[in-house]
Amino acid sequence: MSHHTISVAGLGFAYPDGTRALDGVSFEVGHGEAIAVVGANGAGKSTLLMHLNGLLTPSEGSVDIGGTPVTKGTLDVIRRTVGMVFQDPDDQLFMPTVAEDVGFGPLNLGLPPEDVGRRVDEALARVGAAHLKERPPYHLSGGEKRVVAIATVLAMEPAILVMDEPSSGLDPRARRRVLGLLRSFAHTRIVATHDLDLAAELCERTIVMDRGRVVADGPTGAVFRDDDLLASAGLERPAAFRPCPVCGAGA
Amino acid sequence: MSSVAAGLSTVDRLDRLARQDTAVHRVDPRAKVVATAVFIVCVVSFDRYEVLGLLPFVVFPMVLAAEGGVPFGFLGRLLLLVSPFALLVGAFNPLLDREVLVQVGGVGIAGGWVSYASILLRFLLTAAAALVLTATTSFAGVCLALERFRVPDVLVTQLLLLYRYIFVLGDEALRMARARSLRAVGRRGMGMRVYAQMLGQLLLRTFARAQRLYLAMKCRGFDGRVRIARRLQLRAADVAFAAGWSAAFVLFRFIDVTSLLGGLVTGGGG
Structure with missing residues (x-):
């Protein structure tokens, strides 16, 4: 059985104050797929992501990762399978040096020190941050923090990567680097983002959320050309799907 | 610069100092933590009127700062920054304890002034030692040592x-x-x-x-x-560092080194 699939069925969630953040969310993700989850602020994207690795356990409906249901009892397996990159790298990098931060997860997995060292080196090399190894995280630039945060998750060797706004707050060059990096991964990837151009370049499939529901799920190209759908979900066409503003080509 | 920014840049500077590579930085964090702990215990365990006996202890932070590349100016400014607390703690001693304790050149000095001086000196010594420890070991290094000591x-x-x-x-x-x-x-x-x-x-x-x-x-x-994951290796030199300094502190604590040296210099019997 592949560990790389996700199956969400009838997932619902209400916050203690009564706000319904998710309402009957269902979708399937196959091995190696890259999927964008888009939607306006408060559409339920982050709440959905938190269900994918058991930070929240389903109270309504179910989440299955590689055939294992997400329950309190399976959290260890689930978290080993699903790696999550948070929106703010400052929340994710809490150890005194980059190397220790990347080694935090593998050490918690109970790996021997030599293996931890190897994983740290591999993960940092993979994101092109080997030279940052001994630096304290708070002295890194925004782009550097982001790739190191990705390395901390890669070092756990997850089958599935879940990312919340991987391009937010990055300058164009850093964004381009992160995008290239994400494209190069063979993992199953779920990316929640407002950066629709990133979604268009990275993901062949897009899920649109609106007020806790899935309102569209299909090929990225088709979703981003549906102006009515985008408008009703509080979104607009990404630049790549608009006619050229200079010559009008593609209109 | 606002006080928050100034505070941050100070912590930052301490952090940068801790990343130098000197003989003091290379000493195992555990050895430095032990030496500093013994130092502090010895300093604070003196009688409350002790001033001269405290003086030899200045050697420890001075030597470590000099060898560890910690600028004295920076250290001085930090000590000044944290000193108001100590200044206030003993401020009433001279008022409460007016009994003349020592005569210096015919002028009587009240016990309160002596104990106040003692408090300030102890404060400066212990704060300087802690700061030098952080500046030569890094905060993470100190934590690591504490972890290994089963804190x-x-x-x-x-x-x-x-x-x-x-x-x-x-x-x-x-x-x-x-x-x-x-x-x-x-x-x-x-x-x-x-x-x-x-x-x-x-x-x-x-x-x-x-x-x-x-x-x-x-x-x-x-x-x-x-x-x-950081591996620590306790070498013979580290053990010697901790043992050597600790022995010196105990010596300073129980033998009046100041008078002894004074006696040697003046040729008297001490």
């Missing part, structure tokens, strides 16, 4: 996270202070009431961040214990 995990984790997030919290406070001063016209909007609200805001933000941080840690298998 409870909760405490070590707290210290590690505290140090890591001082920068984040400081930056956040700095941005809030800037936003306020930009929209405060003259003195308006700078009062205590707004200040209190800002503190509350900062606390709420800290809670939210702590929550996100905890989630991020759980995602990577956090089970209540922060494991640090």
Whole structure:
């Protein structure tokens, strides 16, 4: 059985104050797929992501990762399978040096020190941050923090990567680097983002959320050309799907 | 520069100093922590009127700072920054204890002044030693040593996270202070009431961040214990460092080295 699939069925969630953040969310993700989850602020994207690795356990409906249901009892397996990159790298990098931060997860997995060292080196090399190894995280630039945060998750060797706004707050060059990096991964990837151009370049499939529901799920190209759908979900066409503003080509 | 920014840049400087590579930096953190602990115990265990006996202890922070590349000016400024506490603690001693204790050149000095001087000296010595320890070992190094000494995990984790997030919290406070001063016209909007609200805001933000941080840690298998991979190797030189300094401190504590040296210099019997 592949560990790389996700199956969400009838997932619902209400916050203690009564706000319904998710309402009957269902979708399937196959091995190696890259999927964008888009939607306006408060559409339920982050709440959905938190269900994918058991930070929240389903109270309504179910989440299955590689055939294992997400329950309190399976959290260890689930978290080993699903790696999550948070929106703010400052929340994710809490150890005194980059190397220790990347080694935090593998050490918690109970790996021997030599293996931890190897994983740290591999993960940092993979994101092109080997030279940052001994630096304290708070002295890194925004782009550097982001790739190191990705390395901390890669070092756990997850089958599935879940990312919340991987391009937010990055300058164009850093964004381009992160995008290239994400494209190069063979993992199953779920990316929640407002950066629709990133979604268009990275993901062949897009899920649109609106007020806790899935309102569209299909090929990225088709979703981003549906102006009515985008408008009703509080979104607009990404630049790549608009006619050229200079010559009008593609209109 | 605002006081928050100044505070942050000081911590930052301490951090940069800790990343140097000198003979003192290379000493195992555990050896330095032990030596500093013995130093502090010896210094604070003196009688309350002791002043001369404390003087030889100056050697420890001085030698470590000099060998460890910690500028004396920087150290002095830091000591000045933290000194108000000690200045206040003993401030009433001269008023309460007026009994003449020693005669210097015919002038009687009250016991209160002597004990006040003793408090200040002890404060300077212990604070200097702690600062030099941090500047030559790094805060993380000290935490690591504490962890190896079986200090409870909760405490070590707290210290590690505290140090890591001082920068984040400081930056956040700095941005809030800037936003306020930009929209405060003259003195308006700078009062205590707004200040209190800002503190509350900062606390709420800290809670939210702590929550996100905890989630991020759980995602990577956090089970209540922060494991640090850094290997420590206690060499003979490290043991000698800890033992040598500790022996010196005990010697300073029980033998009046100052009078002994004075006696040697003046040729008297001590």
